[in-house]
Amino acid sequence: MAIDGVNTELLARYAPRPGRHALLPDLTPQQQVALQCRMLHREGYNDHIAGHITVRQDDGTYLANPWELTWGELTASDILRLDAQGRVIEGDWNITPAINLHMDVHAARHDVSVVIHNHPEWGSVWSAVGRVPPIYDQTSALVDTDPVRYDEYRGTVEDGTLGRAAADALGPHKWALLANHGVLLVANGLRQAHLRAITLEWRCRMAWRVELLGGGTPLPAAVATETGQRTDANGFPFLWEAMAREEIRRDPSVLE
Structure with missing residues (x-):
């Protein structure tokens, strides 16, 4: 099975030898999105029914999690499954009224296929204080840039004007802290989106703990950048599959 956004040469080098088990069974796009939601929920993207993931498909439609x-x-x-205007064309549930934020980002960013917005546990803390958390450890450095800050919160993003303002604030960047709100990030596939989402939440949690103890010494900027460029661009080998297997072991019905 291929997950987009991965260094395929690296995976091939360390692929299971003949007779060994595959890392994962073949998965449909819907199964991959469901697993992504489960994995990120466990990482702190768990603000009740808030938050949404959209994944652009080759036919121009989008897969998304339901509102309810x-x-x-x-x-x-x-x-x-949604059309280009964010209307449900396949499925038995409703889509969030805030889906316009995703559609605006997708329309502006043809270089990405995945958009994630949520109010994660630790990212929301730093968005509330309007600060970008320092990088205090290797795991916090798996993405090579700081999130941008959007400092003007004027209401929830189902308002079209406010959603477009948040999308504009993201601009060409990988991720953003939305002041007094949450986080917004984009990626070229589910693997990269997962890495960016968990790195941001880990970085926010680690920095809060370090500063609670009086502060520490952040990683040198050059080291952090080099680490992030290597892992964010190529994917962290086998991480997505390992976390997906854990979710399948916990609840096989996620694939149904």
Whole structure:
């Protein structure tokens, strides 16, 4: 099975030898999105029914999680298909009124296929204080740039004007802290989106703990940048598959 956004040469070098088990069974796009939601929910993207993931498909449609379900309970059959205007064209649930934020980002960023917005546990802390957390450890450095800050919170993003303002604030960047709100990030595939999402939440949590103890010494900027360029661009080998397997072991119905 191929997950987009990965260094395929690196995976091939360390692929299981003949007779060994595959890292994962073949997965449909809907199963991949459901697993992504489950994995990120466990990492702190768990603000009840808030938050949404959209993934552009080759035919110009988008897969998305439904409004009514938490990221920790949905299954592959719950995943919706949307048209380019964000209207449900396949599926039994509703889509969030804030989907306009995603459609605006997708329309502006043809270089990305995945958009994630949520109010994660630790990212929301730093968005509330309007600071970008320092990088205090290697895991916090797996993405090579700082998130941008959007400092003007004027309401929820289902308002079209406010959603477009948040999308404009992201600009060409990989991720953003939305003041008094949450986080917004984009990626060229689910693997890269997962790495960016968990790196941001880890970085926010680690920095809070370090500063609670009085502060520490951040990684040298050059080291952090080199680490992030290597891992964010090529994908962290086998990480997405390992976390997906854990979710399947916990609840095989996620694939149904």
